[in-house]
Amino acid sequence: YVVKEAAKVELDKIVMTMRKYPEIYLEIKSYADSRGRTKYNDLLAARRSYAVVNYLAGQGINKYRIITENYGERELLNDCIDGVNCPDDLHQQNRRSEFIIINYSLENEPLGKLTK
DSSP states (O other), rough: OOOOOOHHHHHHHHHHHHHOOOTEEEEEEEEEOOOSOHHHHHHHHHHHHHHHHHHHTTTOOOOOGGEEEEEEEOOOSSOOOOOOOOOHHHHHHHSSSSEEEEEOTTOOOOOOGGHH
16 A cells, blocks of 8 residues: 555645654554455555555654554445445545544653553
C-alpha cells in the first residue's frame, strides 16, 4: 500500500505539528470499505496504517509516538454494507484513516493504549 500524493499534503501537516510538539502522540485508526471478505478488509486497513506510519517515520517522526487500530469494514460511514450496490464514491468514504492527537504529560503515565 502506498500513500497517495493528496494524502501526503495532509500528513505533512501532522508531521509539522508533531515536530513542533514533541510531547504529543498520534493514534491512527484505519478502515476499509465493505467490498471483499472481512479478513481481507482487515488486512487492507492494516496496510493503510502501516503505510502512514512508514511515511511519518520517513519524515523523522519516531514510530514509538504512533499507535494504530485497524477496523477493516467495521464502522462504515454510510449504508454501503455487504450486499448493497453503492457507487465507488460512497465506498471511497469508508476507505480512510482517522488521526487522533494524544497528549502526553511528563507528570503522568502515557494515556490509554500508549502503555501497551
